[in-house]
Amino acid sequence: METGERKRAESSEDAVVYGPGSYVIGEDILPGEYAVFTEDTSEQNAYSTCTITLYKDDTDARRIGTFQFQHHGLISLYKGQHLVITKGYAVEADRAGITPGTTGMYKAGRDMEPGTYRITPLTSGSGYYALYNDVRYYYDYIDEYAALFEPVTVNIANGQYLELFDAGSIERVPD
Secondary structure, X not given: OOEOOEEEOXXXXXXXXXXXEEEXXXXXXXXXXXXEXXXXXXXXXXXXXXXXXXXXXXOOOOEEEEEEEEOEEEEEEOOOOEEEEXXXXXXXXXXXXXXXXXXXXXXXXXXXXXXXXXXXEOOOOOEEEEEEOOXXXXXXXXXXXXXXXXXXXXXXXXXXXXXXXXXXXXXXXXX
16 A cells, blocks of 8 residues: 655645545544545636545455545545545645635535525536535435525534535525
């Protein structure tokens, strides 16, 4: 197993960036929540994605899943798991400097304010939104999911995660 490239980020607080490669959690990378970014984070390239595969342990016998994110995603990593980054890079979520946008994943209370939001689709039926209470990527943690055919109003609680794909806009609705 070859360990991936690790380098210092030019972003906030000297965050370490983990490039494409293989990482055993607790040995090569600390456990915790990570943001996984595509190389093109401009939101102008809808086809730019990051791809990771997560295994239960370093034997690769029990794959949790392969995940692909447009712009960026969030994932919780636990000691003993094996992470393979195929495209993109990972950085500790608390140091990633994530700002709200129309695609990607955001944690209410850290990356965006909790509250009520109106999400408008880019085009009818082209995108979706999902709410999670954890980013372990087991289906038990999804709270809500819907395709975006028309504008929707969504309540996002502190600590919940919002994933957006091909949203045209997102705006906070005053309380």
